[in-house]
Amino acid sequence: MAGIIPGYSHDIFIIRWAREVALPEIEQLIGENDAWRNLVAPYRLAEQAEAILGEDSTLVALISQCSRRIDILTEPPGASVYMKEYVHPDTEWSFLGITPLDSIRVPIGIFRWKLEKKGYETAFGFRTAFFEADYRSQPPVSNATFQFYREQFAYDQRELNSTVEFHEESPGGWIHELVSFDAAYGKERVLAHLFLPLPTSTQQPYQTVIYFPGDASTWMPSSEGLESYYEFTMFLSFLVRNGRAVLFPVYKGTFERGGPEYIALLQVLENTYTYAYTELMTQEVKDLRRSIDYLQTRPEIDDQNIAFYGMCWGAYMGSIIPAVEDRLVANVLVAGGLLDAGRPEASNINYVSRVRTPTLMLNGKYDVIFPPETSSRPMFDLLGTPDEKKHIIFYETDHIPPRTEYIKETLAWLDRYLGPVR
Numbered sequence: 001m002a003g004i005i006p007g008y009s010h011d012i013f014i015i016r017w018a019r020e021v022a023l024p025e026i027e028q029l030i031g032e033n034d035a036w037r038n039l040v041a042p043y044r045l046a047e048q049a050e051a052i053l054g055e056d057s058t059l060v061a062l063i064s065q066c067s068r069r070i071d072i073l074t075e076p077p078g079a080s081v082y083m084k085e086y087v088h089p090d091t092e093w094s095f096l097g098i099t100p101l102d103s104i105r106v107p108i109g110i111f112r113w114k115l116e117k118k119g120y121e122t123a124f125g126f127r128t129a130f131f132e133a134d135y136r137s138q139p140p141v142s143n144a145t146f147q148f149y150r151e152q153f154a155y156d157q158r159e160l161n162s163t164v165e166f167h168e169e170s171p172g173g174w175i176h177e178l179v180s181f182d183a184a185y186g187k188e189r190v191l192a193h194l195f196l197p198l199p200t201s202t203q204q205p206y207q208t209v210i211y212f213p214g215d216a217s218t219w220m221p222s223s224e225g226l227e228s229y230y231e232f233t234m235f236l237s238f239l240v241r242n243g244r245a246v247l248f249p250v251y252k253g254t255f256e257r258g259g260p261e262y263i264a265l266l267q268v269l270e271n272t273y274t275y276a277y278t279e280l281m282t283q284e285v286k287d288l289r290r291s292i293d294y295l296q297t298r299p300e301i302d303d304q305n306i307a308f309y310g311m312c313w314g315a316y317m318g319s320i321i322p323a324v325e326d327r328l329v330a331n332v333l334v335a336g337g338l339l340d341a342g343r344p345e346a347s348n349i350n351y352v353s354r355v356r357t358p359t360l361m362l363n364g365k366y367d368v369i370f371p372p373e374t375s376s377r378p379m380f381d382l383l384g385t386p387d388e389k390k391h392i393i394f395y396e397t398d399h400i401p402p403r404t405e406y407i408k409e410t411l412a413w414l415d416r417y418l419g420p421v422r
Contacts, residue, residue: 208244
């Protein structure tokens with residue numbers, strides 16, 4: 001017995017380390033990351049914990065937040081595939097296998113790739129662990145089929161039963177309200193943060209921008225303290241200071257209305273082809289439409305001048321929402337593009353050409369999440385908006401354009417289509 005106890009104690013120690021140290025640290029590392037993220041560090045720690053805990057449910061959920069499953073195909077097959085982190089060019093290449101590679105798991109991040117095959121020149125490149133396709137070769141569904149798809153976002157008009165949960169004047173120089181109202185589905189309530197200019201700074205009624213966030217919002221447990229959340233400080237506060245109202249809904253699957261099951265639907269490619277993902281996406285669009293219903297009840301809101309504004313995931317949704325919501329006057333999409341995801345009724349390829357809203361797209365030339373040549377440029381080209389009412393700018397940057405530039409261009413676009421702030 002004396003010879004068994006030390007080994008047994010060691011096993012207990014490493015299991016406790018995995019559960020009490022590794023799992024909280026993985027969660028923290030994921031939560032601290034940004035919208036154009038590099039999740040290699042939490043993924044590597046998760047691999048260590050996986051060797052100890054196996055298919056632990058908490059660990060599985062965390063791994064789904066920091067990894068992707070991808071296919072790698074070459075013509076001809078039989079190429080050796082290697083990868084390394086883009087930011088560490090001097091490290092050794094990691095061998096992934098021989099093509100074709102089916103559903104291999106890799107961390108989310110930006111990587112250098114190398115493909116080798118005897119008799120062929122070695123190929124190098126860099127890409128993010130996201131997904132893309134040749135969208136120009138994929139024709140959208142017919143108008144009759146699209147009308148059927150559009151109907152899934154319709155709902156019976158009913159009382160909002162809205163409530164102002166709190167109202168406060170912020171030190172930032174605006175009024176912040178948390179409001180709630182009945183969702184268009186089930187018995188759920190939609191939360192939304194409404195930011196209003198101070199009455200002394202701008203004349204009512206206020207032009208309003210309704211925001212759809214990046215997917216970091218799906219990892220956040222709560223929208224409490226939203227004014228200090230990076231998306232508000234970076235992408236929204238300047239709009240309120242400029243004299244426009246901003247509505248930031250808590251969409252289904254985000255903040256306190258989220259959870260691991262929704263993260264898995266939104267972050268794992270194969271899960272986007274499920275009916276569950278289609279239902280979630282439909283609910284998110286209904287949340288936005290119901291939010292506009294709410295704005296129309298507020299006398300201080302100019303309900304004839306409402307713009308959509310999306311960043312990253314939100315900008316991707318900007319290829320779908322304006323195709324089914326006619327009350328939006330302008331569309332501003334920062335760091336967005338098309339993704340090869342979703343069943344036909346949830347795929348942006350079947351919506352983007354039906355968008356008619358004046359649309360501004362602001363993108364980075366070196367964005368590896370929505371690469372210009374395969375994602376953002378095709379989205380712009382496929383928009384159904386007349387040429388004179390759509391505009392795209394590429395900046396010498398990666399995912400997110402310079403803040404001074406997107407502020408300048410966004411305000412100019414809103415002035416053009418909503419009119420100058422009074």
